[in-house]
Amino acid sequence: MKKAFLSFFTIVTVTCSLSFTSFADTLNNKSLNNDKVQYNQISSDIKNLDENIRSLNNEINSLNNTITNNKTKVDNIQKNIDTAQVKIQNTKEQLDKQQNILSDRLSAIYKSGTFSPASYLVYILQADGFSQLISRIYDVQRIVSIDDQLINGLKSSQAQVQREIDGLNKQKNEVLALNAQTQKSLEEVVQKQNKVKAEKESLNTQLQSIASTITANEEQLVSYPIGVINNSNSSISQLKDAVQTLNDLLPQITMQSVINKVNNAISNGKALINQKIAQENTAPPSNNSSSNNNNKGNSSSNSSSGSSNSSSGNSSNGSSSGQYKKELSMEATAYAGDGITAMGTATVRNPNGISTVAVDPSVIPLGSKLYIPGYGYAIASDTGGAIKGNRIDLFMNSEAECNQFGRRQITVYIVAYPGQW
Template identity: 40%
Template sequence: MNKKVLIGLTSILIACNSIIMTTVTNATPEENIEKSTIQIKELDKQIVDLKDELSNLNGEISQLDTKLKENKEEINKTEDNIKSTELQITKRKKIIEEKQEVLGKRLGSMYKGNLYSNPLLVVLKSDSFSDAISNIQAAVKIISLDKKLINDIDKEKEALIVNIDELNNKKDELKTLESSTQNSLEEIKSKKKSQQDALSKLSDEKKKASSIIEENENSLISHSVSVINSSTSSESAIKEAISTLKSLLPQINTSSVKNKAQNAINKGTSTLQSLKESNSNKGNSNTGNIDRGSSPAKKTYTMEATAYFDGLLTASGLKPIRNPAGLSTVAVDPSVIPLGSKLYIDGYGYAIAADTGSLIKNLRIDLYMNSREECYNFGRRNVTVSLIAYPNEW
């Protein structure tokens, strides 16, 4: 395993150990939630990096698999050529043996006194001078052909040996290449397995951290859900609960909590329809959100306000949003305003105290905006903050 992968896995394991250590402290629920959101952000970055690394490894594995396939095809082709050459060798050996046999017989007959073994004997045996010349020429030609035959036999032997040696060398090279490629493939697969194990561990840790976020989100919607589920709730209370859930819905991360909130909204809407039909002669009740004046503030603060944007996750695990017609996100000092409280801010609207900040201390508040330009335009100013409801009261 290379150094880069080892360093990456080491940092991941350190991060996981850090996460485990932070969850075993005797922290308050608010501190646990905030720590969980920090852990999730860190884990998400680690997970993204791991997935990128796994994607690269999958690409390398694919390339090596293709290389192995091509190499295997080349080995098979070479082995077929070797078999074909071996067949040719067998056939040529037979031809060579036949030629050697013919040559052997001819040479044997010459040594036994055949007329072609002695040119003088050829002349004496001839019937005429012209016949003698013809016989001598024939004898010389036979001797020349025999020499050529011997040379051809030697060359064929040498060519076959060279051919088979070249093919065997090529096969050995291909086998070596195959072994090297296979080793590289196994090494990358081992890296991939290590990365997948690390990814699995990170995912498990994220689930643990997310369970704390899920618990907090369930707590945020519990009051409104209980109002809708209660058979004694008034029409206005149900409308308020529906409005609250609709405002919270875009900020919730956990799918199971989203489903629970949506089911409660559906149930509340159905209940309102039934109440409307049974009380058709009573006219419509007050609709929508609570007006600040209709529900007295538990506390009122004059705070120095700044603005921020571009966040993915708040300290309470919710998604930050800016919704002037609904519920926006603000960052507070939890020692002044508990996280999960419902606020009304003059000039900004309703908000949930869902986030914190290192500079947000005492009577400071940070209002979430949809762009940097909105933050610049807002600047820094004093605002009146009314605490409408504490956590689990709305």
């Protein structure tokens, strides 16, 4: 009875544990997908804001140039006004001078004994004879005409210059008003730009938060091969597999910090491989007993390495070898278009490395390594609204390849689950 109860309790516990794990994975996958959408959307928004900021910068520069040009116009107009005012002053002086000459001439006439305005008439009437009368009339008319022309000309010139000054003052006031409006527009544009910059800063903060999640996903993706390289007990075969895996994953990594980490690990892995090969070449020969033991150890190591190879995906054996974790019959379609996967990695099609595929995470966990005959090795790093159940979507480099692939039944081998390769 106790055994039956314990068995029942164990089954219930395992079932609940599996259910909880599946539920947690589902939540995590939804979160990753949301991160991808938010990351792409925020990146697009930031790009648009950068474009807006550049446009506002151009507008600010244009307004500043307008203000500078208007200031130059005002200065030039003021110079013209000052010049015109000098002309008016000169004209006024000439007018005063001419009036003084006229006064002197009239004074000479007044000295003849009469000081009335009719002096010109008296001068004419005192003529001796008709001929002198005509001559005096002509002289008086000519004098009066010249004086009138001169005085009227000076007055006309003075009035013309005054009109020029009035026109220049009007232009100056118009430019000053325009400059005031331009200055107001400039202040508004600067305020708008500051608002856009603040919005961009806020989005950058959000982007960094999401980027940290994507970085964590990518670091988790490469943690296993990096751990192999960092393990001093790793064999040459294991190190080679780890370096190859990192080289295959590198095109899918999007975060620079993770890219740097992977490149450093690859460099360290290659150095360790060379170091271990050199150590083996310089190792002293062993006796037969030791040799037999070493052969046994090598056999065990090779067996372990073979298992490791199957986990890392470098083995090309089929499912009949029993080295794959799981074999699935699935309906396959294809998609194209560069982008970011649900895990935050870049979409990649690399027949000689690791490509991108979209899966239902409840069937194939995100981060699993797959082998697909005719397609090659792939990482289950993406999802899709129509990818449910035993459906898989293979990433291609073009729409033409997708159309050529069409829809077909394929066999999918799970080489390794997340954290196992």
